[in-house]
Amino acid sequence: QHETASVEMFEHLITSNQLEEVMKSYGLVLEEDMIFIKEQIAGPVDETACEESWPYRGRQKEKSFLYEIVANKKNGIDVDKWDYFARDCHHLGIQNNFDYKRLLKFTRVCEADSQKHICARDKEAGNLYDMFHTRHWLHRRAYQHKTGNIIEIMQVLITEAFQKADKFFKIEGSGGKFYQISTAMEDMEAYTKLTDNIYLEILHSSSPELKEAREILRKIERRELYKFLGETRPEAVRTIMKTNNLAESFANSKPIKDPPAVELKAEDFVIDIINMDYGMKEQNPIDNVLFYCKADPSKAIRIIKEQVSKLLPTTFAEQVIRVYCKSQDPDIVSAAKQYLIQWCMKNDFTKPQDGDVVAPHLTPMKKSWNETRNEHHRRASEPTCKHRLPFDE
Template structure:
């Protein structure tokens, strides 16, 4: 069913299209029109409007045909099969702000460890857009009383498609490891860097995508979107507003739509559905969670006077499979000990290269590797390719960064010595303390200066926290269920009601210890230091490589 506004466009949006076509001289003719009905525009109407010559009228009609009506396109995906995507989604995919995701690895440096992990944010984002549409359409079909309309569906699909636009080089490495350690300039940019996350950039990149492509606003309007409401709605789904802050895009009775792309309530969302299936496929790891089954049983119910997406009571085991899959992927791939140390080394290289990388942004202004987050034109040019730009550079200023990256390529990364299972929640002061104790933990009693010469600078200690998605809490506690007998009444299910074979602890923190010196003598000495480390650091035992 078409939207009630299908085939309509504002005068301002039409003016942006005219500018793209070099027909700005007709701006005033269209700007004074509050609504333009595209299906009614023809050569005769344009002639009556005073648009002459014929060549201009033909260009205007041709430009309209570029955006409306347009056919859906089918994408063949190894995970979801044949996906039919809306013309607006196809238009967004073809834009440079989205195409850059082809050059950002989905698993960051995971490709250095798993040779199959060559997939990118590009195909993941398309998959999320597809699944977002599948879930919201399923809810609409099962529950017509929710009043989900075509505008809602298209907005949810766009949010799914664009949720990762803001990722930087090597995905989470950039916002979680590099930016927090980068030198901050004074003023507003420095303050922005202090709390910046890739979701912030996704919002900004989406704005940049809409503003820099003259056809897109008109195309969105032609397919029924109300830009004054729907652009806010899309960005709110990409980055959810702070708790207790009211949504601007949709009223309270449609708050469940905010749980489809990024579900902060219990972590069950289509983003995870896609990356679990896609990452497992490329890593060669079995995925036990069936997202298709979840979509079949998803239902919107009233919970504490709010509408939330709930699932059937018999789906407890399937959800524990989801949460366990998350933990397993973190343990075996995302936080693999070699992945983490290569991330650390790339971060070191980026920090040394930061001020020596120059990226041209809007108005010709130049930005560094870290300050590019302030300008989306510059940030659009920032992808994993910066690794090879540094690696293949010849400038003396990039020598130290280049040497680190060359060591990674030559597989001369810092060597894993072992890991310690932490007893509780680590504090920020514990890693420096652990490095001090590593240097002091002599392999055997000696007097005076350490014969091996190792200091705390010769060790790297990285923490890795892995859980089921809700920290130390049982994630099932945040899920609401309904029964076949009473589908409108929700209730909680405890872990024991699902199975007696489920875990009782849902989070653990590991300290990974690495030696920076890679000659055999230094490595043997470093292992000796590690073996003698005070057992107070370990929960039960020390795991060696």
């Protein structure tokens, strides 16, 4: 896990930069404060302690709220998120709608269930929903972007390129020992030198030994990627598992009406399943947040969604199913898009957004798709009627 590597890197940075004495000069007690910092990164140092009432060793139970600042396991509201929100929105050139500075002004520590917790003012509940919406939005716009995801899926090519270049790279670690790309993580000194520069060195090299690796990376740079066919979602409340049977099922979904002449096989496709949520799967994370109100700032309370707004989400998790075609041939891609429509119809998935364009002869065959559209038009054309309540008079 990346948390384990982060702890090892932290230890290496302290040692290699001789920071122990500096930390002591600022009043840190290394024996307990080092444990506390590691617990902030990766949770309890002693896994067996998790079964105890208080699993942490860096701070006593009286300081329990300190474990809700960096990596909050209770509800996911922590400065780690705020940091990458600001960083990624800045580099993507998009607006960050979450105001952490305002939230900090209305945050205090209250006691609940014999522990101290960080609580937010009741009027900040909407701001916290904005925070989780920002997280979900960033996942849709960036972290789970269809092109970024397919490069991850094609990472086997990058791995293959690194494997071919592995024996030609020597990275010096601690004690003058040399490591290859594949073994650099065994030594933190070598690991610190394992940057994106390795990728660029291979890409811009002229060495005959790196020719195969270089060609693989150039293919990615030229965006010779798998073609995105479309995305869909399960209509019913069910979970789709990522298995090899999905591609087989897709290949067996040749349209029954006006089928394309092209025959496709399971190995022609890649099916990716993305799980998106508010950080706690199907659960609303705000249900785990404690608030305080102006009337009694020392008392921790809970606020349910209906007390905040009727316009908030009713579900907090969804699955997105994306389908890619390995071929660049326009005829094969066109046929594959029709396969996608038939596959969605057969499995009760939602209609892909371009379904009526790529397969107009197929989409009318799915009754629920057309009922949904007609129902939407019917509701839109109906006049609205406001029911007067007694206190409106």
